[in-house]
Amino acid sequence: MAASLHHPSIHDYRQSVPSWWAASAGSPVSAPRLEGEARVDVAIIGGGVTGLNAGLAIRDAGLSALVLDAAPIGWGASGRNGGFCCLGSSKLSWPAIIARFGLAEAQGFFRLQVAAIAHVRQRLTDFAIDADAGPDGEAIIAHHPRAVADLAAEAELYARAFDTKCQLLPQSEMKPRGLFTAEARGALLVPHGFPLHPLKYVQGLARAAAAAGVALHGESPVVSWTREGRRHRLTTPTGSVLADRVAVATAGFTREDLHPGLAGRLLPVLSNIIVTRPLSAGERAEQHFDTLTMCADTRHLLHYFRLLPDGRMMFGARGGISAAPAAEDAMKARLERDLGRMFPAFAGAKTQYFWRGLTDLTFDLLPHFGTLDDDSAHFLLGFHGNGVAMGSLGGTLLGRRVAGLAVDLPVAMSRPLRRFPLPFLRQTYIRAAYAGFNLRDAVGR
Numbered sequence: 001m002a003a004s005l006h007h008p009s010i011h012d013y014r015q016s017v018p019s020w021w022a023a024s025a026g027s028p029v030s031a032p033r034l035e036g037e038a039r040v041d042v043a044i045i046g047g048g049v050t051g052l053n054a055g056l057a058i059r060d061a062g063l064s065a066l067v068l069d070a071a072p073i074g075w076g077a078s079g080r081n082g083g084f085c086c087l088g089s090s091k092l093s094w095p096a097i098i099a100r101f102g103l104a105e106a107q108g109f110f111r112l113q114v115a116a117i118a119h120v121r122q123r124l125t126d127f128a129i130d131a132d133a134g135p136d137g138e139a140i141i142a143h144h145p146r147a148v149a150d151l152a153a154e155a156e157l158y159a160r161a162f163d164t165k166c167q168l169l170p171q172s173e174m175k176p177r178g179l180f181t182a183e184a185r186g187a188l189l190v191p192h193g194f195p196l197h198p199l200k201y202v203q204g205l206a207r208a209a210a211a212a213g214v215a216l217h218g219e220s221p222v223v224s225w226t227r228e229g230r231r232h233r234l235t236t237p238t239g240s241v242l243a244d245r246v247a248v249a250t251a252g253f254t255r256e257d258l259h260p261g262l263a264g265r266l267l268p269v270l271s272n273i274i275v276t277r278p279l280s281a282g283e284r285a286e287q288h289f290d291t292l293t294m295c296a297d298t299r300h301l302l303h304y305f306r307l308l309p310d311g312r313m314m315f316g317a318r319g320g321i322s323a324a325p326a327a328e329d330a331m332k333a334r335l336e337r338d339l340g341r342m343f344p345a346f347a348g349a350k351t352q353y354f355w356r357g358l359t360d361l362t363f364d365l366l367p368h369f370g371t372l373d374d375d376s377a378h379f380l381l382g383f384h385g386n387g388v389a390m391g392s393l394g395g396t397l398l399g400r401r402v403a404g405l406a407v408d409l410p411v412a413m414s415r416p417l418r419r420f421p422l423p424f425l426r427q428t429y430i431r432a433a434y435a436g437f438n439l440r441d442a443v444g445r
C-alpha cells in the first residue's frame with residue numbers, strides 16, 4: 001500500500017503553508033531537529049493541538065515528554081484550520097449516536113464536547129495566549145428551505161436531550177442580525193464555541209509545553225518505529241529516541257506506514273480555505289453580513305465562514321478529491337464562485353490567501369482512542385474536520401492515558417478503530433460519497 005492516499009505534495013513538510021494565519025501569527029516557535037539519540041518516558045508523534053496537550057498532561061503526571069513533528073510545530077491541520085473551536089469531532093448525527101449508544105452515552109459524549117471548548121478557553125487563560133478569540137456561539141445557516149425544519153428538529157433535540165437552549169432565527173431576522181447570505185433561509189444559533197486564530201493558539205501551546213519541559217522537535221519525521229524489548233525506538237533522518245511509551249497524534253497527516261496497527265484505518269480528506277482582502281464597512285453593510293460569529297451552512301459538504309477581526313472574509317469548504325498542485329486552481333475557483341454566490345457584495349474582493357489541508361475520517365465516523373502493541377502506545381485519531389476543541393481536551397486525556405492514569409472516556413470514542421473494507425478503495429468511497437452529498441445538498445436533503 002502507498003504511504004499516503006494523496007499526492008505527495010500534501011505531505012511535503014518543507015513547504016510552508018501559505019495561510020493568512022502564517023502571515024499574521026508572528027515568529028514561529030523554535031523546535032530544533034532531533035539530532036543523535038534521546039531517551040524519554042513518552043514520545044509523542046505529531047506537534048499539533050493533540051500532541052501538545054498530551055505533552056502538557058504527561059509533564060503534569062511527572063513524566064518526561066518529547067514531541068516529534070515531521071514539519072515545523074503546528075504545520076498540520078492545527079495551524080491551518082478555520083479556527084472554529086466548536087462542538088463536534090464525529091460525523092454521525094446525534095440521532096444516530098443515540099440509536100447506537102443510548103441516550104446516557106450520547107449525553108456523556110455531548111458533555112465532553114462542551115468541556116472540550118471550555119478546556120481551550122482555559123488553555124488560553126492559563127498560558128496567556130492571545131489568539132484573537134471571538135464571540136461565543138455558532139450560527140448554522142439553512143442553505144435550503146428544507147433545511148429549516150431540520151434545524152428546528154435539532155434545536156428541539158438539543159433542548160430535550162442535552163439541556164442546551166439554541167435560538168432559531170427566521171429568514172426575516174438574518175439581515176437585521178448581520179448574518180445574511182443570499183441563500184440563507186434561517187439559522188440555528190448554538191450557544192457553544194468561539195472562533196480563534198488557530199496558529200496563535202497552537203504556537204502558544206507549544207511555548208507553554210516547552211516551558212513545562214516538553215522537548216519539541218520539528219522537521220523530524222518518524223521514518224521507522226521498532227521495538228527494543230519493551231521500549232519503542234522512533235527513528236528520524238537525523239536521530240532517534242528510545243521511549244517507554246508512545247502517543248500518536250498525527251490526525252489527517254498520518255501516513256499508512258507509520259504503524260501496521262493504523263494502516264487502512266483512516267480516510268484523510270481535504271478541507272480548503274480562502275481569505276479575502278479586508279472588506280470595508282460599506283461592503284459588509286451592503287451584504288448585511290457583519291458579525292464575528294462563526295458560521296457554517298447545512299450542506300453535507302459544508303461551507304464554514306467568518307469575518308476575521310480586521311474585516312477579511314475567511315471562507316472554507318470541505319471537498320476536492322485530488323491534493324495534487326494541478327487541482328488547486330480549480331478548488332480555489334470553486335471557493336470564489338461559492339463565496340460570490342452566497343455573498344454577492346463580496347464577489348469582487350480579491351482572494352489573498354488560499355490553502356488546503358487534510359483531516360481524518362474513520363470507518364464508523366467517530367473519533368477513536370486506542371492502543372497499539374502491548375498497550376504501551378496510545379492514539380487519538382479521527383476528528384472528522386472538528387478537532388480544535390476535541391483534539392485539545394482529547395489530547396490531554398491521551399496524555400493522561402499514556403502516563404498510566406485512569407481516564408473516563410465515552411464509549412462512543414473507545415471502540416476498536418476498524419480497518420476500512422478493501423482500504424485501497426478509500427478514494428473511490430469518498431468519490432461516491434461526495435457525489436451523493438452534492439446531490440443531496442442540491443435538494444436540501
Ligand SMILES: Cc1cc2nc3c(=O)[nH]c(=O)nc-3n(C[C@H](O)[C@H](O)[C@H](O)COP(=O)(O)OP(=O)(O)OC[C@H]3O[C@@H](n4cnc5c(N)ncnc54)[C@H](O)[C@@H]3O)c2cc1C
Pocket residue numbers: 013045046047048049050051068069070071074075076077078079080081082083084085086220221222223249250251252253254255258270271272273304316355356357358359383384385386387388389391
Ligand atoms: C483546512 C482545514 C480546516 C479545518 N477547520 C477546522 C475548524 O475550523 N475547527 C475544527 O475544530 N477543526 C478544523 N479542522 C480540523 C482540525 O484542524 C484537526 O482536527 C486538528 O487540528 C487535529 O489536530 P492534531 O494535533 O490531532 O493533528 P495535526 O494538527 O494535523 O498534526 C499532526 C501532525 O503530525 C505530523 N506528522 C505526521 N506524520 C508524522 C511522522 N511520521 N512523524 C512526525 N510527525 C508526523 C504532521 O506533520 C502534523 O503536523 C480543519 C482542518 C483543515 C485541514
